[in-house]
Amino acid sequence: MAIECSYYLEPVDTTDLAQRFLKAFAAILSHSNYAMVLDAACTVTSRCGRCTSTCPVYQTSNDPRDIPCMRSELLLKIYRRYFTPGGALRSRFGVPWELDEAYLNTMAEEYYRCTACRRCKLECPMGIDHGLITHLGRWVLAEVGIVPKALVVATREQLEGDTHNTSAIPKAALVDTCEFLEEDCVDEHGLKIEFPIDREGGEYVFFPAVSDYLLEPDTLTGNAAVMSATGGSWTIGTGAFDGINYGLFYSDRMLDRIVSMEADEVRRLGAQKILIGECGHASRSAKYFVRTFCGADDAPEVVNFMEYTLDAWKSGRLGLKKRAITERTTYHDPCNIARSGWIIEQPREILRHICVDYVEMTPNGRENYCCGGGGGTVSIDEIREFRTKVGGAVKAEQIRRTGAELVVAPCANCKKQLREVCEDHGLDHVRVVGLHDLVLLALDPPEHMVVRGDAAAGESSTEVRGEY
Amino acid sequence: MDAWIEFARGPLFRIALTVMVLGLGYRVVVTVAQIASAWYRAGDRRLPLSDITEATVKWIFPVRLLRTRPAYSAASFLFHLGVVLVPLFLIGHVALLEELLPTAWPVLPPLAADTFTVVALSALLVLLVGRVVSRSARVLSRTQDVVLLLVLFATLFFGFLGSNPTVSPVASRTMVLIHILLGDLVLVLVPTTRIAHCVLYPFTQLLFQLGWHFPAESGRHVAEVLAKENEPV
Numbered sequence: 001m002a003i004e005c006s007y008y009l010e011p012v013d014t015t016d017l018a019q020r021f022l023k024a025f026a027a028i029l030s031h032s033n034y035a036m037v038l039d040a041a042c043t044v045t046s047r048c049g050r051c052t053s054t055c056p057v058y059q060t061s062n063d064p065r066d067i068p069c070m071r072s073e074l075l076l077k078i079y080r081r082y083f084t085p086g087g088a089l090r091s092r093f094g095v096p097w098e099l100d101e102a103y104l105n106t107m108a109e110e111y112y113r114c115t116a117c118r119r120c121k122l123e124c125p126m127g128i129d130h131g132l133i134t135h136l137g138r139w140v141l142a143e144v145g146i147v148p149k150a151l152v153v154a155t156r157e158q159l160e161g162d163t164h165n166t167s168a169i170p171k172a173a174l175v176d177t178c179e180f181l182e183e184d185c186v187d188e189h190g191l192k193i194e195f196p197i198d199r200e201g202g203e204y205v206f207f208p209a210v211s212d213y214l215l216e217p218d219t220l221t222g223n224a225a226v227m228s229a230t231g232g233s234w235t236i237g238t239g240a241f242d243g244i245n246y247g248l249f250y251s252d253r254m255l256d257r258i259v260s261m262e263a264d265e266v267r268r269l270g271a272q273k274i275l276i277g278e279c280g281h282a283s284r285s286a287k288y289f290v291r292t293f294c295g296a297d298d299a300p301e302v303v304n305f306m307e308y309t310l311d312a313w314k315s316g317r318l319g320l321k322k323r324a325i326t327e328r329t330t331y332h333d334p335c336n337i338a339r340s341g342w343i344i345e346q347p348r349e350i351l352r353h354i355c356v357d358y359v360e361m362t363p364n365g366r367e368n369y370c371c372g373g374g375g376g377t378v379s380i381d382e383i384r385e386f387r388t389k390v391g392g393a394v395k396a397e398q399i400r401r402t403g404a405e406l407v408v409a410p411c412a413n414c415k416k417q418l419r420e421v422c423e424d425h426g427l428d429h430v431r432v433v434g435l436h437d438l439v440l441l442a443l444d445p446p447e448h449m450v451v452r453g454d455a456a457a458g459e460s461s462t463e464v465r466g467e468y
Numbered sequence: 469m470d471a472w473i474e475f476a477r478g479p480l481f482r483i484a485l486t487v488m489v490l491g492l493g494y495r496v497v498v499t500v501a502q503i504a505s506a507w508y509r510a511g512d513r514r515l516p517l518s519d520i521t522e523a524t525v526k527w528i529f530p531v532r533l534l535r536t537r538p539a540y541s542a543a544s545f546l547f548h549l550g551v552v553l554v555p556l557f558l559i560g561h562v563a564l565l566e567e568l569l570p571t572a573w574p575v576l577p578p579l580a581a582d583t584f585t586v587v588a589l590s591a592l593l594v595l596l597v598g599r600v601v602s603r604s605a606r607v608l609s610r611t612q613d614v615v616l617l618l619v620l621f622a623t624l625f626f627g628f629l630g631s632n633p634t635v636s637p638v639a640s641r642t643m644v645l646i647h648i649l650l651g652d653l654v655l656v657l658v659p660t661t662r663i664a665h666c667v668l669y670p671f672t673q674l675l676f677q678l679g680w681h682f683p684a685e686s687g688r689h690v691a692e693v694l695a696k697e698n699e700p701v
Contacts, residue, residue, distance in 0.1 A: 033505075050536060053537060067604055
């Protein structure tokens with residue numbers, strides 16, 4: 001039988017599929033710490049169902065297969081049967097059960113209905129991390145070729161393609177885009193900014209989600225404006241300029257290779273730190289896995305752009321006009337930077353300063369709800385209806401309750417997803433923007449940035465664009 | 469009857485207790501060894517210890533627990549309170565333990581012990597009903613999840629009847645015997661079922677957090693084993 005899912009797959013070789021799955025599972029267990037995780041999950045799970053009260057997917061679908069504990073059980077059942085003595089005995093003398101293609105087909109579908117937001121972990125008294133078990137399950141599936149085509153094609157281009165980025169932007173187009181943004185900033189805002197390319201010996205190498213170059217010019221312009229205003233020492237490297245890391249969503253092998261590419265680019269340019277743009281999963285994958293795979297204390301430090309901006313503002317190197325944004329504004333916490341408590345207050349400090357009417361969603365911070373497009377699912381266009389109507393339903397209601405016109409989502413994936421969620425839930429008045437889109441509008445520029453003359457006419461735009 | 473009781477509270481109890489102690493000891497040793505090994509192999513050994521500690525401690529107190537599914541959560545807390553306090557601090561249990569090893573903890577007054585037992589029994593009923601009424605819990609529940617609750621309920625119930633002859637419908641010594649036999653069974657079940665969380669709980673938050681700290685070479689080693697080093701993405 002062929003593997004059929006609601007998302008597109010590249011052709012899957014189904015020859016001895018179950019055996020190949022078990023071989024890959026065994027290899028991963030031998031060379032990782034996952035056996036410890038699965039042993040503990042098998043032992044302490046009480047199947048109480050508390051996780052159902054926190055999962056935005058299950059809360060909407062009410063479908064038992066979306067219960068985090070239920071999803072984990074799909075992998076735990078295989079683990080117990082084939083990798084524990086008790087499971088082998090039970091199968092021999094109790095109820096025999098063998099892994100087959102149909103079971104793997106079920107896994108393939110259900111492991112990509114999870115947005116990997118890890119909210120369920122907050123409500124598990126035992127701390128069982130279903131996000132981690134889903135992460136493992138996806139890796140094993142990927143080793144037998146079961147992975148959404150959208151993710152694997154993008155990763156292939158990033159690691160082995162000519163352009164080395166997931167959007168397949170050629171280097172020449174990157175340079176052109178940066179030049180265009182520099183000119184556009186003069187025209188629109190009367191501000192001179194610079195995107196340094198391949199400048200060696202600086203402090204930071206910049207890795208935004210590469211899709212920002214296509215879809216989020218205001219975010220990038222805001223990033224460059226902050227750097228120009230503060231005299232930041234940064235560059236974009238043409239060897240690798242994409243912070244996106246789909247390895248986080250389906251394969252530790254790919255995760256390793258992508259963060260290693262980032263670290264190599266920093267070393268090639270003689271820089272010191274990785275500066276990640278507004279992207280949750282790019283930030284998390286770099287922050288937590290550059291150290292893992294690239295030499296721990298010898299690895300480049302990872303900084304999120306929002307941390308840089310807040311630090312610059314608080315230290316007086318960056319001027320921001322108070323109450324410059326007049327629309328009611330709320331903030332969406334990307335799961336990948338908020339769940340661990342890493343970035344929660346930093347953007348809020350800025351927003352409370354620059355916004356006239358800043359309101360919070362409830363709950364927020366560590367306990368935020370996922371946008372519904374996490375875990376790589378936002379890149380899978382063919383499941384849009386599931387993403388927005390099911391995964392994003394709770395978030396849509398949260399946004400609606402704030403009455404906000406602007407939703408700040410400092411993440412390329414969240415922005416794409418939230419725009420689709422708003423579209424599909426009748427929130428047409430809501431604009432989804434990045435933090436630096438607003439920082440750009442609130443910027444109190446130093447003299448050296450201000451362009452005078454016909455080009456800028458001395459007036460800067462204060463319009464929030466938000467969608468392209 | 470008395471001979472049977474002596475057998476159940478004597479040799480049988482000692483065997484069950486030994487199984488429990490050795491079993492739980494094994495569980496703890498294996499878990500600690502796994503944690504140590506995982507930490508040693510991790511490419512990044514920095515751990516958010518304050519977050520882990522906070523997450524571990526907060527579940528011991530019911531405030532957090534009650535935010536979600538309050539009735540079920542309150543029942544769970546009261547049940548745990550009863551099954552920890554009564555077995556350890558009931559005067560009869562302490563006396564039994566003192567035959568094996570010196571104990572140095574106080575005993576519960578009989579009224580308090582009875583109260584905790586009744587509260588735990590009531591809580592167990594709520595948990596059992598919750599397993600049936602709640603759709604998600606019903607779907608998730610395995611046989612052992614229900615059987616364990618029933619065994620624990622029966623143990624407490626017969627213990628209560630045994631220590632309160634006036635309310636026991638049959639001879640209280642019979643109740644005591646059933647209680648002791650069930651108690652011995654529970655001791656054996658502790659390390660072999662999910663009740664093992666009684667000793668593993670302090671490690672679980674750490675363990676699952678550590679799960680994200682991968683060995684630096686894990687991906688490359690997996691690729692070697694699967695002969696995928698040179699295979700395109």
